[in-house]
Amino acid sequence: MEKRIYDENGLLVVKENYCCEHFEPDDGALVPMKECWCCKWSNFRTENRNGTSETLSVCNYVGNTNVAVNK
Ligand code: SF4
Numbered sequence: 001m002e003k004r005i006y007d008e009n010g011l012l013v014v015k016e017n018y019c020c021e022h023f024e025p026d027d028g029a030l031v032p033m034k035e036c037w038c039c040k041w042s043n044f045r046t047e048n049r050n051g052t053s054e055t056l057s058v059c060n061y062v063g064n065t066n067v068a069v070n071k
Pocket residue numbers: 012014018019020021022023024035036039040041042058059060061064
């Protein structure tokens with residue numbers, strides 16, 4: 001991914017089709033592909049999308065936070 005972007009809580013902002021080495025499939029994903037959308041650390045499936053075309057979420061994996069990366 002280009003430049004890393006973090007939200008106000010220091011969580012990495014991710015696109016649906018991004019993936020990193022910490023990927024872990026989410027139980028709720030019917031066809032788990034190696035993408036953030038199917039990863040248990042993202043909020044893609046729990047966020048209320050409000051019908052927008054926004055395709056960003058955050059990664060809750062502690063190793064990807066702003067603090068962890070910039071140590
Ligand atoms: S949600 Fe986070 S841990 Fe999961 S693949 Fe994306 S960047 Fe990696």
